Amino acid sequence: LGPRWLSIPPAAVMDSIIIQERLVERLLSPRTQAQRSHPAKLKDHEKQYVGFATLPNQVHRKSVKKGFDFTLMVAGESGLGKSTLVNSLFLTDLYKDRKLLNAEERINQTVEIVKHTVDIEEKGVKLKLTIVDTPGFGDAVNNTECWKPITDYIDQQFEQYFRDESGLNRKNIQDNRVHCCLYFISPFGHGLRPVDVEFMKALHEKVNIVPLIAKADCLIPSEIRKLKERIREEIDKFGIKVYQFPECDSDEDEEFKQQDRELKESAPFAVIGSNTVVEAKGQRVRGRLYPWGIVEVENQAHCDFVKLRNMLIRTHMHDLKDVTCDVHYENYRAQCIQQMT
Amino acid sequence: PHAGPVDSKNEAAMSELVPEPRQKPVVPMKPMGINANLLGYIGIDTIIEQMRKKTMKTGFDFNIMVVGQSGLGKSTLVNTLFKSQVSRKSSGWNREEKIPKTVEIKAIGHVIEEGGVKMKLTVIDTPGFGDQINNENCWEPIEKYINEQYEKFLKEEVNIARKKRIPDTRVHCCLYFISPTGHSLRPLDLEFMKHLSKVVNIIPVIAKADTMTLEEKTEFKQRVRKELEVNGIEFYPQKEFDEDLEDKTENDKIRQESMPFAVVGSDKEYQVNGKRVLGRKTPWGIIEVENLSHCEFALLRDFVIRTHLQDLKEVTHNIHYETYRAKRLNDNGGLPPMTVETEENHESNL
Numbered sequence: 001l002g003p004r005w006l007s008i009p010p011a012a013v014m015d016s017i018i019i020q021e022r023l024v025e026r027l028l029s030p031r032t033q034a035q036r037s038h039p040a041k042l043k044d045h046e047k048q049y050v051g052f053a054t055l056p057n058q059v060h061r062k063s064v065k066k067g068f069d070f071t072l073m074v075a076g077e078s079g080l081g082k083s084t085l086v087n088s089l090f091l092t093d094l095y096k097d098r099k100l101l102n103a104e105e106r107i108n109q110t111v112e113i114v115k116h117t118v119d120i121e122e123k124g125v126k127l128k129l130t131i132v133d134t135p136g137f138g139d140a141v142n143n144t145e146c147w148k149p150i151t152d153y154i155d156q157q158f159e160q161y162f163r164d165e166s167g168l169n170r171k172n173i174q175d176n177r178v179h180c181c182l183y184f185i186s187p188f189g190h191g192l193r194p195v196d197v198e199f200m201k202a203l204h205e206k207v208n209i210v211p212l213i214a215k216a217d218c219l220i221p222s223e224i225r226k227l228k229e230r231i232r233e234e235i236d237k238f239g240i241k242v243y244q245f246p247e248c249d250s251d252e253d254e255e256f257k258q259q260d261r262e263l264k265e266s267a268p269f270a271v272i273g274s275n276t277v278v279e280a281k282g283q284r285v286r287g288r289l290y291p292w293g294i295v296e297v298e299n300q301a302h303c304d305f306v307k308l309r310n311m312l313i314r315t316h317m318h319d320l321k322d323v324t325c326d327v328h329y330e331n332y333r334a335q336c337i338q339q340m341t
Numbered sequence: 342p343h344a345g346p347v348d349s350k351n352e353a354a355m356s357e358l359v360p361e362p363r364q365k366p367v368v369p370m371k372p373m374g375i376n377a378n379l380l381g382y383i384g385i386d387t388i389i390e391q392m393r394k395k396t397m398k399t400g401f402d403f404n405i406m407v408v409g410q411s412g413l414g415k416s417t418l419v420n421t422l423f424k425s426q427v428s429r430k431s432s433g434w435n436r437e438e439k440i441p442k443t444v445e446i447k448a449i450g451h452v453i454e455e456g457g458v459k460m461k462l463t464v465i466d467t468p469g470f471g472d473q474i475n476n477e478n479c480w481e482p483i484e485k486y487i488n489e490q491y492e493k494f495l496k497e498e499v500n501i502a503r504k505k506r507i508p509d510t511r512v513h514c515c516l517y518f519i520s521p522t523g524h525s526l527r528p529l530d531l532e533f534m535k536h537l538s539k540v541v542n543i544i545p546v547i548a549k550a551d552t553m554t555l556e557e558k559t560e561f562k563q564r565v566r567k568e569l570e571v572n573g574i575e576f577y578p579q580k581e582f583d584e585d586l587e588d589k590t591e592n593d594k595i596r597q598e599s600m601p602f603a604v605v606g607s608d609k610e611y612q613v614n615g616k617r618v619l620g621r622k623t624p625w626g627i628i629e630v631e632n633l634s635h636c637e638f639a640l641l642r643d644f645v646i647r648t649h650l651q652d653l654k655e656v657t658h659n660i661h662y663e664t665y666r667a668k669r670l671n672d673n674g675g676l677p678p679m680t681v682e683t684e685e686n687h688e689s690n691l
Contacts, residue, residue, distance in 0.1 A: 100525065102525045103525050104528075104568070104571070104572065106528050107528045141477055141528050141532060143476075146474075188414075190412050193472060194473055195474050215552050217551075217625075218521075218549050218551050221624065290554055291634050291635050292623075293625035294626075295623075296625075302624055
């Protein structure tokens with residue numbers, strides 16, 4: 001909104017926004033015949049503002065009308081709880097007709113790309129969510145270059161967008177670019193496996209990678225800490241560029257900054273998914289029932305599910321799209337143009 | 342002619358004992374001609390006691406191999422099984438080492454003692470199995486190692502001047518660790534077990550079973566059992582080696598209901614209900630390793646150590662080793678090194 005806001009104390013900013021918002025509402029709301037012949041009179045306290053502080057609200061309102069779209073890819077060996085996690089994140093049941101292959105059938109399977117689309121609406125906001133699944137990844141005896149179908153898919157979406165963008169009819173461009181890739185790391189290893197390293201290196205310059213520790217309820221807190229440290233070290237060591245949470249603005253309040261710090265320190269998130277409701281301490285919670293206790297998915301002392309959900313949906317969805325457009329797509333586009341000339 | 346399996350059962354047990362020249366029998370023999378029944382108790386049954394005393398003095402060998410992807414808890418489980426620090430993890434191996442590029446075979450021996458009985462336990466670890474991007478034929482070094490031990494034993498057996506007690510490095514039991522995905526076996530699991538179930542006793546276990554609820558565990562076990570059956574994989578205890586009805590009934594129950602054992606391992610103790618138990622402490626409860634309602638570790642331990650330990654060795658000696666030996670005889674038209682004398686010696690000892 002420009003430097004002039006930085007010098008105004010927060011309370012005053014809120015007030016002026018409210019005043020301007022009300023003004024805009026009056027100006028934009030449908031008027032009766034009588035009102036139209038007599039233009040609205042600006043009140044005194046409204047006259048001092050130009051009124052563009054409400055721009056974010058206008059954008060917000062338009063977007064709400066248009067709806068959002070988001071494409072999320074999930075990758076990792078089979079059996080790491082990817083489908084359950086996706087269903088938990090978006091409170092859906094995307095995989096109810098899925099047929100799981102047995103080991104013999106999987107011997108000759110190649111990596112596929114499968115898309116599921118679902119329209120979700122909450123409090124008037126519409127989200128068109130596309131989940132890109134990668135069954136078969138990492139499951140074979142020989143997994144050499146098993147990420148190739150995946151990099152090919154991502155490139156194809158870039159290519160399609162590039163062509164559309166350069167084309168004549170740009171009104172209804174479909175954006176199928178992958179905005180985020182959740183990569184599931186097995187909790188049973190001691191860190192990254194060779195296939196994990198190779199996958200992430202093949203994709204880190206094409207898509208935002210968010211690595212996760214899957215099925216984290218099989219680890220005790222000290223094991224989770226050690227594993228996270230180990231993974232962070234190895235990500236550094238191998239020069240893997242995972243998605244970086246942006247720095248929060250210096251004028252954010254302390255609570256927000258604290259949350260932001262905790263978020264960064266928890267990466268990679270150790271997650272658990274569940275779509276079943278169990279009874280715990282007289283309450284009904286989403287979780288997993290074991291003979292020795294109940295794991296609550298939304299309990300932050302049990303796992304990082306809430307952090308992941310907040311990050312992915314509530315705070316960083318927009319940034320993920322921005323980085324995809326501004327960095328990954330632009331890289332692709334520049335390469336393409338270079339190759340053409 | 343070489344004695345058949347039935348006779349060599351005792352041979353196997355006796356091979357631990359030092360074959361000594363004939364001594365005075367402990368119980369004086371009754372003079373011939375008198376009806377033994379009339380004179381009461383002979384005391385043949387004390388032979389069992391003699392064997393037991395001998396075994397305690399000489400101790401016995403047990404070689405257990407663990408196979409599975411890294412991080413499935415193999416070392417911890419072996420330590421838990423034998424209540425000692427006997428695995429590679431505890432012998433100065435640095436956990437921070439990289440995954441080896443090919444499968445390595447690392448054997449570590451310890452002597453552990455319990456109730457006056459000494460066991461020379463060798464744990465054979467196979468780091469690098471299943472960890473690469475391309476795992477084709479990664480079972481070959483393992484198969485090679487197992488066959489090499491058979492070869493070593495064979496060479497000793499046919500020697501002219503044989504050692505009193507042939508050191509037994511043959512793998513008696515191979516624990517194969519299945520990853521608890523909850524879906525089914527992986528292609529690599531099938532490949533390994535298909536190749537190796539013919540040369541060694543394989544006991545499949547489901548590792549890190551604390552990642553599954555009771556329902557998930559039951560379903561997974563059923564699916565795994567079915568897959569093993571459909572693919573003709575005979576894990577230990579193999580159906581064809583059940584000796585009598587008693588064995589068959591007992592083993593059927595284990596094969597069809599308990600196996601593969603879903604296990605959890607730990608070397609840390611916690612206080613639960615006033616007792617100290619081995620377990621894992623999570624924010625939502627303590628998983629007790631030896632509690633049968635939590636996991637099947639106790640079943641695995643009883644099976645491998647308390648009931649079937651000797652049988653594992655016997656099947657290895659009488660079946661797997663004999664198969665290897667027969668194949669060698671057929672392939673080379675003879676065993677190395679061979680003279681007519683040796684052949685006679687060999688036969689007369691039987």
